[in-house]
Amino acid sequence: MDTNNTTPSPRRESLPTGTVLIAGGGPVGLLLARVLSHYGVRSILFERNNTTTHWPKMDITNVRSMEIFRKLGLADELRKRGVASHFSHNVVYTAGMQCKEPLAKWELPSVDDFREMIRQRNDGTMPAEPWQRMSQVVFERWLKEVCEADENVDVRYGWKVEAVVEVGERVETTVVEAETGATTVFVSDYVAGCDGASSKVRRALDIPVDGGPIPACALLVHFKSRDLTRIHKHGQFWHTFFTDQENNWRGIIIAQDEVDTWTSHMFIPLDADYSKLDSREVVYTTLAGAYEPYPFEIDEILVRSVWRPHICLTRTWHSPAYRVFLAGDSAHQNIPTGGYGMNTGIGDAFDLGWKLAAVINGQGGPGLLESYELERKPVAARNIERSGVHFAVHQQLPDVVSRKNPRLADEDTDEGREIRAKVQEHYRLHDSENKDFGIEMDDRYKSGVIAPDGTEEPSWQPSQYTPTTWPGARAPHIFLEDGTAVFDRFGKDWALVVFQTGDEDLGQNLLLEAAKANNLPVKLVDLSGEKLARRLYEKKLVLVRPDQHVAWRADSLGSVEEAEQILKTVTGRSETSRLTDGDSEQTKKPDEAFTATEGMQTQVGQFEVEGMAEFQK
Structure with missing residues (x-):
């Protein structure tokens, strides 16, 4: 028997207790590693590619994500690498660069202007941080550097996860090193699948x-150009949308850095042979809109690709024994409008990260891990739906102007003025894209680790954040009378916010003593003298989780037993915080419109019915 051709058995390596194995080195996987480290937990991260992405997938880190980076002490460093703070986020709508003026414009503030708005409107409705424009190419490269400098994170690029098997209370993950072909089976307590839409873990x-x-297809061209005179024909912009001769959505150009890097997307027929299209001509045609190609100086073509928008929701986000979890694109995908994709993934990463760390550090029970899907999946479903709402705004434009040639709008005629007026009114009435702070900030978690107080849930709307400490909601952010950001007062872990009058005893010490006995780090935050905070926080005692969401609130606490029961609930140690057989259906169907296959396919089909075929002309 010839033994020379036998394949050697994979090497096995047991990771130290508490180490989390992360599959995928995109934004979600890298951030998860950093969150775990923030709470003292080690991780090992495997990414199949040898380096970070060259594809400019996302270009904005929204206000809630920036709050998370502030929590981690990374917001300032992130901004140093993003678009300069004085540039606006203006969005332009035009029939082509040859037009005398744009058809419409959304004027969105710069980081500097937004920060001033936050300071002036200190009423709890605003975020702690403005948004930040930054290409994913830059974002990933920076976050990788952060993780490589972190002693709690073992970053390994060029390592591909091939298989994941849950075995009792451990997980066996087969990983292949690309350079050598060597195969290793890593045995760990937990695995996080952050490995994208084609997730091997899932x-x-x-x-x-x-x-x-959905039935749409776009050809992306990422390029370098310093021909600002031609590109800024309609002024400085973040996004410019172009229509064709029937006011269908022709394409987009995105300013990646306001210096020399841009990305164009041109919608093409699903069956187009895009290999025959010259990249420069694609860009010129995109910017032409309803006109002839618009040439300008392109210094370099960086990358190009064809992509299709997806609307997807993974049915379950965890393995049967809650040892393997999914986050980011492996769990959900949406249309890019609104910028919800990566930002939803950032929320996943923080939620999963602090909960895994709490369990590993002995500060939480299994109910915490079970709450991850219950809390995050409805958010993903809602964000998927909202991305479709924003997408439909652009789809509806042809019918708004009765499919008239938009070039007519450039003429000084009654018809031209009528077209311009209708387009401007349409975008004025539907301007919520990138302004829906209810979507971005007002996540209200409902799970077994939230202690309800029996009060009615406040009204919710996508267009604005409603300040409330209703259990499960993000706590309101304000600047205190000394100028301090209230979120900064909360600290790293749990915070008990207290509002006392005189020497009254609210029972806060009972909860603090119970927390100490249960190895739970809770910081006392006394805001008794803060009138605005007292009004916004509604109750005299408010327990805030590490993710700045309210876990419990009341006006007083009466006994040690009551305090211990509250902490057992919110940390997932109580039986009432665990899933029952009936509750398990909630993990499958937090929102019928998006988790049931029939409902999701109906949502996908809406885009075909409502005019997506126009992009195939």
Whole structure:
């Protein structure tokens, strides 16, 4: 028998207790590693590619994500690498660069202007941080550097996860090193699948995905140009949208750095042979809109690709024994409008990260891990739906102007003025894209680790954040009378916010003593003298989780037993915080419109019915 051709058995390596294995080195996986480290937990991260992305997938870190980076002490460093703070976020709508003027414009503030708005409107409705423009190319490269400098994170690029198997209370993950072909089976307590839309982790768990691609296709060209005179024909912009001769959505150009880097997207027929299209001509045609190609000086073509928008929601976000979890694109995908994709993933990473760390550090029970999907999946479903609402705004434009040639709008005629007026009114009435702070900031978690107080949930709307400490909601942010950001007062872990009058005893010490006995770090934050905070926080005692969401609130606490029961609930140690057989259906169907296969396919089909075929002309 010839033994020379036998394949050697994979090497096995047991990771130290508490180490989390992360599959995927994109924004979500890298951030998860950093969150775990923030709470003292080690991780090992595997990414199949040898380096970070060259593809400019996302270009804005929204206000809630920036609050998370502030919490981690990374917001200032992130901004140093993003678009300079004085540039606006203006969005322009035009029939082509040859037009005398744009058809419409959304004027969105710069970081500097937004920060001043936050300071002046200190009423709890505003975020702690403005948004930040930054290409994913830059974002990933920076976050990788952060993780590589972190002694708690072992970063390994060029290592591909091939299989994941949950075995009792451990997980066996098969990983292949690209350079050598060597195979290693890593044994760990937990695995996080942050490995994107084609997730190997999700497939290994045999978890189905509801939804699919919508009938649209775009050719992306990422390029360098310093020809600002031509590119800024309609002024400085973040995004410019172009229509064709029937006011269909022709394409987009995105300013990546306001210096020399740009990305164009041109919608093409699903069956187009895009290989024959010259990259420069694609850019010129995109910017031409309803006119002839618009040439300008392009210094370098960086990358190009064809992509299709997807609407998808993974049916389950965890393995049967809650040892493997999904986050980011492996769990959900949406249309890019609104910028919800990566930002939803950032929320996933922080939520999963602090909960895993709490359990590993002995500060939480299994109910915390079970709450991850219950809390984050409805958010993903809602954000998927909202991305479709924003997308439809652009789809509706042809019917708004009765499919008239938008070039007519450039003429000084009654018809031209009528077209301009209708387009401007349409975008004025539907300007919520990138302004829906209810979507970005007003996540209200409902799970077994939230202690309800029996009060009615305040009204919710996508267009604005409603300040409330209703259990499960993000706590309101304000600047205190000394100028301090209230979120900064909360600290790293849990915070008990207290509002006393005189020497009254609210029972806060009972909770603090119970927390100490249960190894739970809770910081006392006395805001008794803060009138605005007292009004916004509604109750005299408010317990805030590490993610700045309210876990429990009351006006007083009566006994040690009551305090211990509250902490057992909110940390997932109580039986009432665990899932029952009936509750398990909630993990499958937090929102019928998006988790049931039929509902998701209906949502996908809406785009075909409502005019997506126009992009195929």
